[in-house]
Amino acid sequence: MTVTENMSFEEAMKELEATVGRLEHGEASLEESIKLYERGALLRAHCDQRLREAEERVEKITLAANGQPTGTAPAEGL
Template sequence: MTEIENMSFEEAMKELEATVSRLEHGEATLEEAIKLYERGAALRAHCDKRLREAEERVEKITLAANGQPTGTVPAEGL
């Protein structure tokens, strides 16, 4: 298994969806289900972190009167 902190958002989300599916369909023993749940919780936390990081980088493009981009404003300044 890939270390969660090295996963992209998309990789973690794909594994999280597969984990949820396995848990929903009862495809695991009790011990496996507990491990799946723990990994799923870690994957969810990782996805949340990646989303927060992306939101922090979002910038608003400022436009001049003629509609041409003039720069950016950090999302915190919105």
């Protein structure tokens, strides 16, 4: 299993979907199911973080008086 911090949102979602699929089919042993669940929890947290970061960036887009985007302002912590 890889570390999630270097994964893109799309990569993490793809792995999370595969993990959930394996759990739903019930073909894994109890121990493997626990490991899959733990990995899924990490992937979900990673995806949540990436989404929050994207939302912050969108919220920081600055607008001119005419309503046209003029650029972005970095969100704190990014």
